[in-house]
Amino acid sequence: MPELTQKRPEFRNINAIKDLTTYRLPPAGWVSILHRVSGALMFLLLPLIVWLFDTSVSSEISHDVFQSAFSAGIGFVPGVLVKLVVLAIIWAYLHHLIAGLRHLYMDVNHAVSKEFGKSSALFTLVLSIGLTVVLGAKLFGLY
Incomplete structure (x- = not known):
């Protein structure tokens, strides 16, 4: 008796090294992934954000500490790295x-x-990167 069943499609796992480098994600996919990454980044850096806000508004002395964090750094972390982390935020x-x-x-x-x-x-990507460049230029003292 001949078999009348059709051959089912075979799905294999993708090879992360070979396949992901050639896969082109559409812009909406990039925005979706970056939306999650940005949310996780803000959540992970929340203690730093709270500390920055607290030291900037507590008193004049703490505001001077806040300003010196961007020029002299915090502990062993140089000021440029602090600025880069704030730029990421x-x-x-x-x-x-x-x-x-x-x-x-x-x-x-x-x-x-x-x-x-x-x-x-595309509008989301261009606007968020453009505003980041403008605010980053202000952060690094270009204007």
Whole structure:
């Protein structure tokens, strides 16, 4: 008796070294992944954020400590590294905010199409990186 069953497709695990380097993620995928990364980064750096806020508003002396953290550093950490970490926090906040507003807009208006997803993702990436560059230039004293 001949078998009438069709051959089922075979799914294999992807090779992370070989396959992930050639896979092109769409802009909406990058925004989604970066939204999660920025949220995790803000959560992990929350103690630093709270310390920075506390020392900046407690008193004039603590505000001087806050300002010296950016020039002289904190302990063994140089000031440039402190500025880079704060720049990462700035990017994380801006990207998380803009990407979150993008997701809310899409949820409220049911604007789920491939074209809108791509254009809004590119807008999110350009805006968050552009604002980070502007605020980073201010942080590093370029203006």
